[in-house]
Amino acid sequence: MTITRRDFLNGTALTIAAGLAPSALLEAAAQGTSQRAAAASAPVAATGSASPYPPALTGLRGNHAGTFTLAHSLAREGATYPTVLAQESYDLVVVGGGLSGLAAAWFYRRKFGAKARILILDNHDDFGGHAKRNEFTVRGRKLVTYGGSADMPASAAGNAAVRTLLAGVGLDATRAPALPQTPFAALGMGRAVYFDAEHFGRDGLVAGDPFADLIDARATGGGTRPTPDVLQRFVDAAPLAAQERAALLKLAAGEVDYLAGMAPGDRANYLARTRYATFLRERAGIGLGGLRFLRSRSNDAYALDADGISVGEAIAIGLPAGAGMPAPVLDPRLGKSPASRLWFADGNASLARLLVRDLVPGVVSGAAAAGRPEDIGRAAFSYGGLDRDGNAVRIRLESTAIAVEPDVRITRVTYGWRGNLHRVEAQHVVLAGYNMMIPFILPTLPAAQKDALRAEVKAPLLYTKVALDNWRAFAALKAWRMHAPAMAYTDLWLEPPVAGSPSALATPDDPAVLHMLYVPTVPDSGMSVRERFRAGRALLLGTPYDELERGVRAQLDRMLGAGGFVSRDVIRAITVNRWAHGYSYMPSPLMPDDAALQTALAQAGKGIGNVRIANSDSAGSPSLTAAVEQGWRAVDGLVAVG
Template sequence: MTITRRDFLNGTALTIAAGLGPAALLRAADADAATAAYPPALTGLRGNHAGTFTLAHSLAREGAAYPTVLAQEAYDLVVVGGGLSGLAAAWFYRRKFGPKARILILDNHDDFGGHAKRNEFTVRGRKLVTYGGSADMPASAAGNAAVRTLLGGLGLDATRAPALAQTPFAALGMGRAVFFDADHFGQDRFVPGDPFAALIDARVGTPPGGGTARPALDTIGAHLDAAPLGAADRAALLRLAGADGGIAGTATRTADAAGAASPGLASGAVDYLAGMAPADRAAYLARTRYATFLRERAGVGLGGLRFLRSRSNDAYALDADGISVAEAISIGLPAGAGMPAPALDQRLGKSPASRLWFPDGNASLARLLVRDLVPGVASSAGKPEDIGRAAFDASFDYGRLDREGNAVRIRLEATAIAVEPDTRITRVTYGWRGNLHRVEAQHVVLAGYNMMIPFIFPSLPAPQKEALRAEVKAPMIYTKVALDHWRAFAALKAWRIHAPAMAYTDLWLERPVAGSLSAAATPDDPAVLHMLYVPTVPDSGMSVRERFRAGRALLLGTPYDDLERGIRAQLDRMLGPAGFASRDVVRGITVNRWAHGYSYMSGTLSPDDAALQTALAQAGKGLGNVRIANSDSAGSPSLTAAVEQAWRAVDGLAAIG
């Protein structure tokens, strides 16, 4: 990959200068390293883009050492990481220690919010706004004291989601569809409907107002008959779908091994673990991969496995070979009779029961926090009683984030490389615009990736460092495509498409933004297409950590040009028969590459995960006046975890006399 000028200034130059004095470092500074005036409007490669990880990788991968510099600033609190957890920690700190507390927030990206990024496009004079990462509010958020306190303090009701615009898709007869690609299924085939997704939604329960009825078995059978799958796989999948939920007495058609229609298989639910003792059954569900269960117990062949394998990508960033049967059941995937009812894991960052509160996802929450922490940074837009809309509509002046005289300063493109606690103060060294800088603080909250903390905080006890390094984050890409129109989707009668074995396994048109921004009410209007890519390393048999590391290497090693070509090629292949041509329809692409995405969730497939959460709780206590926040510490990628960990970290800090 080409090393950009920003990449050089944010790390490479410092590596070269590691043995030089302050004067040489000063000469390395360059005013041109300042970020663009408004980062959300930047397109191309975002998320973990060039320049955000160079210094961190020099520490973790190369063991680079940097010279000591003198501290030039002092604060009550330094927060390392400007994501939701870091911003919430600053907010809770002011609530505890008073609004005059001086706080510096450091973040290695060119925008605040961490994974809660905002993407913007302008197409034919219309502003299209969407999320680049953290999007949903978990169903359990309203029951969490930290979340209720934070949202209430910002003027939001944790029990009531802001009203979002209705989509025009149902009125146009548009629904779901599945695209089977020739590379994995023998032929390219677009099949309307997606009853397996509807089955999942019906079992788990969708957000209020979005309930889905359980599909009839004849609907599932008709869908499978249209799919390029072998007769045995169609029969096995229909048995699996029919058995689940115990649809007793329903007359239906199934295919026998020869492909002939035969009635009545669903008249009795199939228990694939019949005769297994309850304790053994529970152990089997916890310790067996879902793909193994499908293959060995449900009789699903290779084609059927490919059909089902990526249904868990959005929830876990893992395919059917990377999750247990119990984890599959928890998000509504079918497993037959005699199984526990779906019970969503509250650690999930995204699930069928989570909901989108704002069109730009949790970026609006980050904007609310910044607006509260740094007065004057945002214009006052919208009605006072509609605080969520006001945050969404407001314009932000990034030049005001880090001004002398602000009680709270947010310093972007600043990567912490050393945290050194002393008796009464802690010193934090960071790289910023080609220079090394050092600040002193009474308190420090580390709210960045847990796996980096052992490298920047070497005095932490070894057991705590070991636990933090085990938090290998899940890689993924959220690609946003600005479309001039969405006529092809309307022609195909599909607003959401599942492509089970392609790079981007899930694509959907996003809802229009009501009010002053855009109104995608007809297929002739501009819209944003969301595309999900999770490099799951299918059929590898790797452990979760091995999968995440391999996927991360793949994402970081793929140039943007290759990613863009792949995006356009997949869209042209899937939508071309409906008249879509990317060269004519695509008006902008933002690839939100999260090489370090979802927080690692301990599971039962990895024996060494059993004590991980206890070790993380101990590690989060930090050392001296340093505490550790971030959702990683909760073993959960959810917004609830990010906020709760910030609350806990600040609660553990004591005033210094």
């Protein structure tokens, strides 16, 4: 599936034609964002009416309606816009209000003073970028979760920029805040794997998931490695042929060197240049059923399946590859790995909130305005106060930058907002959006820098959150976390549920949020990483919300039906966080041309004139560590304008 001139938003096609007047494009963008609340809340709504408070909106979120209208008009259609007069001036303009952009503003004030006037522009209706917060209200109880960037990577404590930032907002990089306890273990609930009939011959939920336990034990050096009898019982229950079961057990045992006799140099090259799926098929003797069982184990870490990662990348996250292989060493570039940890119920959205609390006075009300950072998740935020006259720092949402023009002493930034073009002047500019868009809004960059930025094709994925009236079906099935290796949503798990009273432990009768992960891979295609990401992005942008909702309900009814689950009776709201541009591109060992990409990105990050580039893309990493460090580097490279 390809998309050229049409993106489908909530089932309504918004056509961006090359001949459409710029004024019409601006109006289309404004209309898309102004209608987001009604469109997002229409299919399934939480208790109460649609709210203008962005975290509580349901339906299609993430890259929601209106966020990319102007961007696509530039990149896909080559649209041009008239010049307008500048009406405001700032010391710093930040394009992109995600973690990197917010961090850049925070570091800028430390370097140039608290009185520095800063404008942060973001094309979404909420700040935080991928650090998105989702909220539901079910039976009067608030359910808080994350819609994107969630975990604090293990590398955070060792990074000077992250330590400085966290300390500045009152957090200790070495100590995670305590999260609510879960009742799952006390109820005898664990993991399970769902095999679907289309790929495995019959539908069935098999209790346990020793391969997940094996991966976790190998990757982190902790946990419990499954015993041979546990592995045997699991594969015996799986709908796999006898030959498949034997090959999987041999692979899990880790006693066979599948590359025996290969010279060390050749072995290292093989691990870097060979797809994990190819290794499983040609070296480990894993057939089609076994490949289908293992192929999506890397989706959460890389947004790629076994055919899209190298053997070395598979080993790094704990996937089995037999004897004689290097020990798993987690790549610090990963945004999500077995060693990363969730610090807050809303993930890294709480960090974004803490930064906004520091940057914009009066936006947080109540005790959390000056209270403990752990309380920020319960704080009331005034979105109307983000862009207020008189504040030194202003955050202007639903604003898409379309032109950045550096001059000797000032830089002019043009952006679309509320159906009109606006222009501001600044001494410094930090571009903290997607790398792929920068060549279009900053065309004066040297060609080599633009080529490097265009190479950063981001990974698409969906984080779908389902608000449940109760989780009785999961308790009945004795499973709180499930892996569905060949279905659309390959991984789903219950988040810590909300108990009926503050002092009680939640029961299956209480509301909860279900997390569901969907990565649109192209299995067994042999496509390059960039080709896979582009194809997946087209699929996500071309699938209307109502179709996504039907898919969620159908998969849950099918997987949980044996436990008495009926979606129409249990589901209270659905939020689909669509990240058509999700994980930052990580240079791949399967792509020889990527070897020099990081050096080129470092050069591109220097920008031009008084413009610097800050985002996790420039680090070739989707991690929070990369986002914060790039914000610090960008500001560090700026000098006072005399």
